[in-house]
Amino acid sequence: MKKIEKARALDGIRVTEFTTSWVGPESGLILSQMGADIVRIENPAMPDYWRRVSPAYFRGEGLDKSGYFAILNRGKKSCVLDLKKPENVEIAKRLVKISDIVIANFAPRVMDNLGLGYAALKEVKPDIIMIAASGYGATGPDRAGVAFGPALEPYSGVSILFGNPGGPPLPSGVTITDHHGALSTALAALVALHHREQTGEGQYVDIAEVETMLTIMPEAIMSYTMNRYVPPPDGNHDEVMAPHRCYRCQGDDKWVAIAVANDEEFRALCKVMGQLSLSNDERFNDGFRRYKNQNELDEIINNWTLTQDANDVMTRLQKAGVASAPAYSAEELFRNPQLLARDFFVEHEHPLVGKKVLPGVFAKFSETPAEIRGSDPLFGEHTEWVVTKLLGMTRP
Amino acid sequence: MKLALKDVKIIEFGEMICIPYCGKLLADLGAEVIKIEKPGVGDAARRRGPFLDDIPGPERSGLFLYLNTNKKSVTLSLEKPTGREIFHKLVKDADVLLEDTAPGKLARMGLAYKDLRKINPSLIMSSVTPFGQTGPWRNYKTSDLVNWQVVGAGYVTPRWAGTPNQEPLRVLNTASYMTAASVAAATMGALHHQRRTSHGQQIDISQMEALMGLVAEHTNWWPYEGMSPTRTSIPEGAPRHFFKVKDGWVFVYADEPHHWERLVEIMGKPDWAQIDMFKTGKSRGEYWESLQPLIAEWIKDKTKAEIFEAGKAKGVPLSRVNTMEDVLKNPQFVERAVFVDIAHPVAGKLTYPGAPYKFAESPWSLRSPAPLLGQHNVEIYGDRLGYDKKDLVKLYEIGII
Numbered sequence: 001m002k003k004i005e006k007a008r009a010l011d012g013i014r015v016t017e018f019t020t021s022w023v024g025p026e027s028g029l030i031l032s033q034m035g036a037d038i039v040r041i042e043n044p045a046m047p048d049y050w051r052r053v054s055p056a057y058f059r060g061e062g063l064d065k066s067g068y069f070a071i072l073n074r075g076k077k078s079c080v081l082d083l084k085k086p087e088n089v090e091i092a093k094r095l096v097k098i099s100d101i102v103i104a105n106f107a108p109r110v111m112d113n114l115g116l117g118y119a120a121l122k123e124v125k126p127d128i129i130m131i132a133a134s135g136y137g138a139t140g141p142d143r144a145g146v147a148f149g150p151a152l153e154p155y156s157g158v159s160i161l162f163g164n165p166g167g168p169p170l171p172s173g174v175t176i177t178d179h180h181g182a183l184s185t186a187l188a189a190l191v192a193l194h195h196r197e198q199t200g201e202g203q204y205v206d207i208a209e210v211e212t213m214l215t216i217m218p219e220a221i222m223s224y225t226m227n228r229y230v231p232p233p234d235g236n237h238d239e240v241m242a243p244h245r246c247y248r249c250q251g252d253d254k255w256v257a258i259a260v261a262n263d264e265e266f267r268a269l270c271k272v273m274g275q276l277s278l279s280n281d282e283r284f285n286d287g288f289r290r291y292k293n294q295n296e297l298d299e300i301i302n303n304w305t306l307t308q309d310a311n312d313v314m315t316r317l318q319k320a321g322v323a324s325a326p327a328y329s330a331e332e333l334f335r336n337p338q339l340l341a342r343d344f345f346v347e348h349e350h351p352l353v354g355k356k357v358l359p360g361v362f363a364k365f366s367e368t369p370a371e372i373r374g375s376d377p378l379f380g381e382h383t384e385w386v387v388t389k390l391l392g393m394t395r396p
Numbered sequence: 397m398k399l400a401l402k403d404v405k406i407i408e409f410g411e412m413i414c415i416p417y418c419g420k421l422l423a424d425l426g427a428e429v430i431k432i433e434k435p436g437v438g439d440a441a442r443r444r445g446p447f448l449d450d451i452p453g454p455e456r457s458g459l460f461l462y463l464n465t466n467k468k469s470v471t472l473s474l475e476k477p478t479g480r481e482i483f484h485k486l487v488k489d490a491d492v493l494l495e496d497t498a499p500g501k502l503a504r505m506g507l508a509y510k511d512l513r514k515i516n517p518s519l520i521m522s523s524v525t526p527f528g529q530t531g532p533w534r535n536y537k538t539s540d541l542v543n544w545q546v547v548g549a550g551y552v553t554p555r556w557a558g559t560p561n562q563e564p565l566r567v568l569n570t571a572s573y574m575t576a577a578s579v580a581a582a583t584m585g586a587l588h589h590q591r592r593t594s595h596g597q598q599i600d601i602s603q604m605e606a607l608m609g610l611v612a613e614h615t616n617w618w619p620y621e622g623m624s625p626t627r628t629s630i631p632e633g634a635p636r637h638f639f640k641v642k643d644g645w646v647f648v649y650a651d652e653p654h655h656w657e658r659l660v661e662i663m664g665k666p667d668w669a670q671i672d673m674f675k676t677g678k679s680r681g682e683y684w685e686s687l688q689p690l691i692a693e694w695i696k697d698k699t700k701a702e703i704f705e706a707g708k709a710k711g712v713p714l715s716r717v718n719t720m721e722d723v724l725k726n727p728q729f730v731e732r733a734v735f736v737d738i739a740h741p742v743a744g745k746l747t748y749p750g751a752p753y754k755f756a757e758s759p760w761s762l763r764s765p766a767p768l769l770g771q772h773n774v775e776i777y778g779d780r781l782g783y784d785k786k787d788l789v790k791l792y793e794i795g796i797i
Contacts, residue, residue, distance in 0.1 A: 067620030173552030190584035216573035222458025367597035
């Protein structure tokens with residue numbers, strides 16, 4: 001038994017990733033933070049997508065200096081295997097034999113075609129847990145659809161639900177389908193692990209990214225299934241809270257979000273704005289009136305914020321009990337006083353890019369602290385180690 | 397039916413979306429989730445739309461009905477000593493307490509983790525707050541809009557906005573749902589440890605920190621390139637754009653060389669596609685103003701289905717922009733039984749979004765609809781904790797349950 005003070009929640013759990021791009025790697029990162037040991041199988045003919053789209057790669061600096069790759073693959077081991085060769089498939093199977101969980105996020109048929117489908121892996125390791133994440137899922141008429149995060153948003157229906165009133169559908173700016181797909185994949189792995197611990201039984205889990213989106217937009221889906229309509233997009237406005245928007249502040253592209261939930265908060269906002277009389281203005285003196293007249297109110301607030309510093313607005317409003325925050329850029333996040341005070345960021349030493357400070361763990365555990373376990377692996381850095389040391393084989 | 401989490405007991409003490417969605421994720425996989433609601437009024441989500449037939453009522457909110465399937469509802473006020481005593485009894489037998497109270501609030505009532513672990517050393521207490529239990533912002537408030545902005549997701553949403561006058565937007569309430577999935581994963585990790593060691597622990601989850609994974613594509617730019625992407629950055633490649641078609645909209649994503657070549661084939665190899673300035677993804681981005689009308693002209697008389705099927709056949713990520721009607725009728729979703737019907741005693745039989753995963757051995761399932769407010773008071777307080785009927789009446793009259 002390991003010493004309790006050093007225990008991590010998933011100590012002793014081994015995960016093999018047959019992954020590329022985002023969903024599989026981010027799910028592996030989450031499991032790794034909780035203590036799982038991860039080996040990523042990488043394809044020599046087609047290295048990870050994010051290794052190849054980095055600014056460093058485009059500058060001709062190779063596969064190992066990608067910030068995208070780093071942020072998703074820290075603390076993992078990289079094993080490069082050409083799985084078109086049967087002897088390498090054998091190595092992969094040997095790795096699966098000592099693994100608890102396999103995460104795959106290629107198109108559904110790829111693992112089968114390689115001879116590494118669930119049935120094949122189950123023969124090698126009867127209680128293996130295989131989580132297969134794909135864009136559209138392993139079955140159905142669209143299973144072969146090419147899955148790229150931004151193209152999955154419109155398919156899931158989310159693109160017409162947010163955006164500017166009367167405007168066209170918009171792309172979100174973030175990897176929303178991929179991030180939520182990754183969380184669903186990690187959660188599925190942990191639930192399947194719990195089931196295995198109780199019953200001794202492994203299993204296959206099929207995850208479709210587009211379906212994971214449907215579970216996080218129930219307001220629209222239930223509105224449609226109950227009442228056969230969906231409210232049109234209305235920018236940042238809320239169904240109840242008003243004011244509720246981003247307002248422009250002093251400086252280049254600076255904005256502050258303000259969300260007012262009730263009369264007390266509105267009064268606090270008016271006081272901070274130095275316009276206490278607004279709280280008694282008959283256009284705004286209760287939630288219903290603020291909701292109905294919020295465009296007028298938005299303009300008044302915007303005229304005030306235009307002359308203010310976004311961080312200053314946030315601090316004054318939060319101290320007065322109103323939810324608010326600036327729209328932060330990446331750079332500002334790295335200087336964020338709250339994240340710094342909680343020691344959120346972690347520094348890694350990478351053999352080629354040197355010291356880098358990157359975002360840290362997703363949750364703080366009191367007994368089994370989560371941890372980012374080192375920098376991202378070089379392409380194939382651990383191939384030799386995996387084959388000879390971990391598996392005790394000789395390279396073919 | 398095999399339920400993966402049938403041996404897991406959870407107390408849910410939280411409102412609206414985040415904690416309830418976390419409770420739902422685990423309840424739908426078999427955990428027993430006892431949801432504590434405020435006597436008389438219940439979870440605030442009961443007062444949030446959409447409402448069935450647009451007629452409000454605490455048992456008619458689509459949001460609440462969705463978020464609370466497979467749970468048991470008890471009412472309880474922690475304001476009085478007897479309420480806190482009942483809370484102790486509930487927590488004593490639980491594996492997990494999910495809660496979203498402001499930092500220090502439970503401590504002031506003698507219900508901090510250090511107090512609760514005395515009665516249950518195996519307890520996992522998953523505590524979600526806007527910015528965490530510590531730090532200068534620990535008492536600050538948030539909302540989905542604020543969450544989305546504070547992690548930098550709004551600064552880049554919508555992508556390729558073109559003008560800095562475009563207000564940073566949020567995408568629905570997805571920040572709350574995604575945080576909930578993180579909480580569920582963290583809780584399952586702690587549960588794995590608990591089952592091995594019988595040690596509980598507290599998990600301090602800051603919504604801000606949990607959401608940093610959502611923006612990793614952008615945050616890495618600062619340490620690696622010394623710059624911050626914005627929503628006005630021009631596309632690194634094109635096309636990655638929405639187009640109007642005969643029956644709605646489609647999304648054309650073909651900036652990579654092999655995708656563009658195949659799209660050109662789909663378009664019937666027009667002469668303009670050979671022009672130098674459209675040769676690379678980057679140059680197509682630079683000359684987008686010239687290229688956009690050419691694709692728009694070709695695509696305008698096509699249908700969503702034609703474009704999507706062409707992309708599927710040729711291996712290009714061409715997507716259809718599905719409306720809610722499309723989503724509900726989508727053959728892919730129908731074949732995979734993505735939507736599930738369940739009957740509720742007040743709201744009747746309705747269609748709900750199903751699961752984010754398909755487990756082969758221990759399937760996700762809807763076994764019971766969202767509970768009525770306090771529906772399980774007698775079962776939990778009476779049958780399980782041993783209060784007799786007259787006590788329950790008294791507790792109700794005094795406002796404790």
